[in-house]
Amino acid sequence: MSTETVNPVTGKIDEQALVTKANRQDLRFAIIGFVVLVVVMATLFALVLDFMIDGVPRISGEFLTNYPSRRPEQAGILSAWVGTTLVMSATAMLAIPIGVAAGVYLEEYAPKNWLTDIIEINVTNLAGVPSIIYGLLALGLFVQIFRLGQTILVAGMTLALLILPIIIVATREALRSIPLETREAAFGLGADKWQAVWMYLLPAGRPGILTGVIVGMSRAIGETAPIITIGALTFIAFLPPAPLQDTFPFVNFDWLNSPYTVMPIQMFNWISRPQAGFHVAAAATGVILLSMTLLMNGLAIYIRYRIRRSSR
C-alpha cells in the first residue's frame, strides 16, 4: 500500500484517493490501448487502400478469364485463381477430417501418459514452425522420395500439414470448453462414448472447430514459400481437368495430378517484372486474393452463426 492513499492526519486509508488513482490508471491504459489500435488500423488501412487504388481499376471480367501473358494489359489470373481454389479444396478435404479426428482422439480417447504428453507438446509447437520448413519437408518427402510430382495433390498435402496443428488445437479447445453436464447428460441417456462424441460433443463444439478451420485456411491461402519450394509453376495457360464430368462416374480426380499455379505466386512473379503494367496486375491480384479470403471467412462466420442459433 503506497503512502499517498494514507491520510497523514488520521492515519486511515483515504478511500476517495484510492478510487481516483484506480480511475486514472484505467484511463491511462484506455488511452494507450486506443492509440495503439488507431496506429495499427491506420497502417493496415493505408496499405490496403494503396493497393486498392492501384489494383481495383484493373479488375475486369477479362482479368478473371484470361491466362497470364507477356503483355501486361492482356494478362489475367484464370489459371491462378482456379489453382488457388483447387489447392484450397484439396487442403480442406485432407486437413479438416484428419485434424478434427486427431483432436477428438487426443482429447477424448488418448490415455494420459508420457507419449500423449509428448505428442501434445509437439502439436502445439508445430503451429509456430515457419511455413518454409513445411515446404522443405514436403519437397524431400512427397516430391523427391515418394515421387508424387509437382501436383495439386502435393500442394494440398503440404498446406494440410501446415494447418493441421491449428485445427487440432482448436478442436481440442472446443471440446474442452463444452460443459461437463453435456457429457453427463449424454451418458445418462445411455449413450456410449462414440455416440456421445458424434451426437453431442462434436455438434456442440462445431463453432470452435470452425473458427480453427477458418484461421487455418486463411493462413494457407496466402502461403507462397512452401508452394514455391515444392515447385508450383509460374506460367500456366491451361486449367486442370474438371472434377465433374457428364459420363459415369461423374467425378474424376485427375485434377489432383495436374500442374498448377496459385495467386500468391502469380503476384510474386508480376511484382518482380520490369513493366509497370505487371505491377498493377499484381495489385489487382492482391485485391482478388484479399476478397477471396474475406469471402471464405465471411461464409464460415455465417455458417457458425447459423449453427449457434440453431443449437440453442
Add this chain to the structure above:
Amino acid sequence: MKQWTTLLAAGTLIVSALTITTAIAQQKIITVDGSSTVFPITEAMAEEFQKTNKGIKVTVGIGGTGGGFKKFCRGEIDISDASRPIRDVERADCQKNNVEYIELPVALDALTVMVNPKNDWVKEMTVAELKKIWQPEAQGKITNWKQVRDSFPDRPLKLYGAGVDSGTYDYFTAAIVGKEHSSRGDFTASEDDNVLVQGIAGDINALGFFGLAYYLENASKLKAVAIKTKDDSKAVLPSVEAAKDGTYQPLSRPIFIYVSKKSVETKPEVAKFVEFYMDNKNAQKLVKEVGYVPLPENAYNVFMQRFKERKLGTAFHGSKIGVSIGELLKTPLVN
C-alpha cells in the same frame, strides 16, 4: 438439421467453382524451369506457341538457373532456362544421370550500370574504375565518389546490385572483378530488380547494376553509364543495337535454353516447341518485345541447325567474358 443445408450450400459453391475447369483428355505437357531472367522470353514463346498448337501445354517455372539445372539433370524437366552456361559440377551431375542436352543461346542480355539522373558528374566509366569500386578489397574503403576518379565530387558512394544468388551477379563479378561470385559485400543487394530501380531513382549518390530490360522500362528515372573496356577505347552506352553488334563489352552476355535429348526423342511436341523458339522470325520479334536483345539474324539459323542435327554438349567452361556471338557460333562443343 438446418445447419447441414447451409454446409451443403457452401459445398455446392465450391463444387461449382470446380466445374468451370474444362475436361481435357490425355495431356501433352512440356515442362520448362530455371532462370527468372530467361522466364519472360520462354513465357512469350509458350504463349504464342500454345495459340497455334492447341492441345500442347507448356509450363514454365522460375526455380533459378541453379535450381533449373538440378531438376534438368535429374531428368524431371524437358527444358532448362539458364542465364549462364552450365557449370562443370552440373555437367558431371547430368552425366551421372545420363541426361544429354543441346545448348542453345536464345538472346543477349546487356547488364547496365546505372546512376541517378541528377548525377551530372558521371557519363562514362572504365572497367578498371568499376573494378576499383566492386572488388572485395574495396569493402569499407572505397566509400566516396572522389576515390574513384579525382574529378568526381566529394560525395558518399552508395552501391546497389543484383542479389548474390543470381546469374546476373555472377556474370557482373566475372566481367568486372575478374572472378566469378567475388565482390565487396557492403552494397544493397536485392533479387527484385525493382527494389534497385527504386533505390537508385531516389538517391543522387547511387550506383548500381542490373539487366537492360529494367533500365529500358524505367529510363526516365535512371541514367545509364557508358562503359569503356580500356582507358583509350570508345565509351559505349548500353542499348539493344550495341549489344547485338557486340560493341557493348564486356557486360553483354548470352542467355540460354538447354534441351534434354531424351525429351526431344520421346516427346515430338518438345522438338516442335524448340523449333518454334529458335525460328528466326519468332525470336527476333518476341525477344525484342519482352525487353531483351535478339541474336543476329544468322545466329538463330545456325543454332536451329545445331538443334536439328541434335549436336550435344556445351561450348563453355563457366562464364566466358566478352564473348561475341560470332565466336560462339564457331566454338566447338564438348560433352
